Amino acid sequence: MRIYVTSVLVDDQAKALKFYTDKLGFILKHDIPVGEHRWLTVVSKEQPEGTELLLEPGAHPAVQPFKDALVKDGIPATSFQVQDLNAEFARLRELGVVFTLEPMDAGSVRMAVLDDTCGNLIQLVEMKQELPA
Amino acid sequence: MNDEELDLIFKALGDATRRRILDLLQERSERSLFEICASFVAADGKSLSRQTISQHLDMLERAGLITTSWKGRTKTHSLNVAPMQMATNQWLKKYL
Numbered sequence: 001m002r003i004y005v006t007s008v009l010v011d012d013q014a015k016a017l018k019f020y021t022d023k024l025g026f027i028l029k030h031d032i033p034v035g036e037h038r039w040l041t042v043v044s045k046e047q048p049e050g051t052e053l054l055l056e057p058g059a060h061p062a063v064q065p066f067k068d069a070l071v072k073d074g075i076p077a078t079s080f081q082v083q084d085l086n087a088e089f090a091r092l093r094e095l096g097v098v099f100t101l102e103p104m105d106a107g108s109v110r111m112a113v114l115d116d117t118c119g120n121l122i123q124l125v126e127m128k129q130e131l132p133a
Numbered sequence: 134m135n136d137e138e139l140d141l142i143f144k145a146l147g148d149a150t151r152r153r154i155l156d157l158l159q160e161r162s163e164r165s166l167f168e169i170c171a172s173f174v175a176a177d178g179k180s181l182s183r184q185t186i187s188q189h190l191d192m193l194e195r196a197g198l199i200t201t202s203w204k205g206r207t208k209t210h211s212l213n214v215a216p217m218q219m220a221t222n223q224w225l226k227k228y229l
Contacts, residue, residue: 071206073183074165100207106171107178113167115205 005041007054008077009063010118013040016055019117023095024080026053044080053078058119067119074100076113076123085110085126134219138197142220145196150181151189155198155212162211163204166190 010016017040020026026042029052033039037059041052058067070077082088085103089112093099100121101113110126145151157172158164164172166187174180190210193199197216201208221229 068206072208073187074167074207074209075183076167098205100165100205101168104168104171105175107174107180111171121207 003051005052005054006078007056008116008118008120008122009058009067010055010116010120011058012118013038013055013057016040016116016118017042020053020055023092023097055118064119071119071121074113074121077116077120079111079123079125082124082126085112085124088112088124134216134223138216139220139224141196142198142216145193145198146217148189150185151193154186154189154193158199158210158212163202163209164211165204165207165209169210 008016017028017031020042021028025045027045027048029041029043029048031038031040037057040055042055043052044050058064067077089099089103092114098115098117099112100115101111103110103112108128110128112124113121114124116122153173153176154169157169166183169190170181170183170186173186190199194201194210198213199210200213201210203209
């Protein structure tokens with residue numbers, strides 16, 4: 001068994017696709033109509049055959065209070081790994097991306113948190129050393 | 134400042150974790166719960182649960198030692214030194 005997809009719950013799939021491709025730099029993998037929504041996934045350019053990120057519609061009534069509670073406490077919905085956090089931070093800020101937390105040390109990683117404009121906070125992480133298995 | 138308020142302040146200060154939270158907020162204000170938890174990990178690799186930190190923050194807020202505000206949709210915490218200064222002037226100072 002393997003993990004082929006993980007998801008973020010987004011307020012608006014079309015807006016999310018724009019943000020996750022135009023700003024974050026992921027590429028579209030699947031866009032399949034399913035009822036009133038889409039099975040919409042993106043992948044990393046660095047790993048096009050890697051795990052897909054599903055931009056999942058947040059239509060269920062439990063989703064909004066859950067997302068709001070995470071954002072209130074500053075907690076990211078998910079986390080992406082980058083090679084050079086300072087470079088990504090500078091690149092994304094130049095593109096107008098809003099960071100709720102600028103790059104900081106957090107133990108074995110450096111991290112920053114940005115707003116995906118679709119109701120989520122997203123953590124970027126640079127490993128200072130490999131995590132223990 | 135009455136005795137009840139003094140009690141709240143000295144009780145809030147009577148815990149190492151809460152004193153460290155105040156030190157963290159002195160370094161930088163307007164921090165979210167997530168950021169405060171991450172700062173604990175950064176400082177010594179030891180992570181305290183969000184619930185624990187959250188309870189400490191509540192106690193500090195009740196004593197007036199921190200204030201909260203909103204940065205966008207995120208709640209942030211900042212140091213408020215006035216009650217500490219008042220407690221010092223009103224009671225502690227005569228022994229200093």
